Amino acid sequence: MTKKQLSVIIAVMILVSIIISAATFTGAVLYMKNSDPNATDSMSQMFSFNSEPKPAQPSFHQLEKLVLSVKGQRQTHFVMLELAVETRFPEEIQEIDNYMPVVRNSLLKLFSNKTYEQLQQERTIDSLQEEVKNTLLDAFADTQFAKHIDDVLFTKYVIQ
The missing domain is CATH 3.30.1130 (GTP Cyclohydrolase I, domain 2)
Incomplete structure (x- = not known):
């Protein structure tokens, strides 16, 4: 196997890995949205870098x-x-x-x-x-x- 062929195989593996990761993430988001009506809130909290949400009651x-x-x-x-x-x-x-x-x-x-x-x-x-x-x-x-x-x-x- 030549260096060129090895480079192509590694590039294809990285590309496939990125596609699988994106599909898994998208599937998880869609699943959470469809399974729980409050999922958009939980998703925004999960991926938010802000401080914790305020409880409703003082x-x-x-x-x-x-x-x-x-x-x-x-x-x-x-x-x-x-x-x-x-x-x-x-x-x-x-x-x-x-x-x-x-x-x-x-x-x-x-x-x-x-x-x-x-x-x-x-x-x-x-x-x-x-x-x-x-x-x-x-x-x-x-x-x-x-x-x-x-x-x-x-x-x-x-x-x-």
Whole structure:
């Protein structure tokens, strides 16, 4: 057998191998589509390089209670906050309790710029809740938590 004949045989073997692989893949896709109506979702998940799909129901993780001081015109006041983190990946948020010093520090910085009078204004809770969410997302920017926090909810908010 000459080198030319050997090269032709190897090229034919590679071509046949590619054709068989393509046919097998196409057959598997068609089989999965015909056997399960949700197969297109499973196929896109199987061959997707994106992160895992979000579960349908949100989950809530309660954080420790925080007591912060704020300046008033005549005296110092206190704000007590209880927060819950909304997530669709509860298993990814379990370790957030170990980061409470980060949460406390970032919220202490946020509330140090607030006054009692500002916090007493009407419709403050909605804007404050958004500020707290953004503050926590910034604080967790370098961790895996940031991408799994959907919302931050106030479960208790007391100004004294």
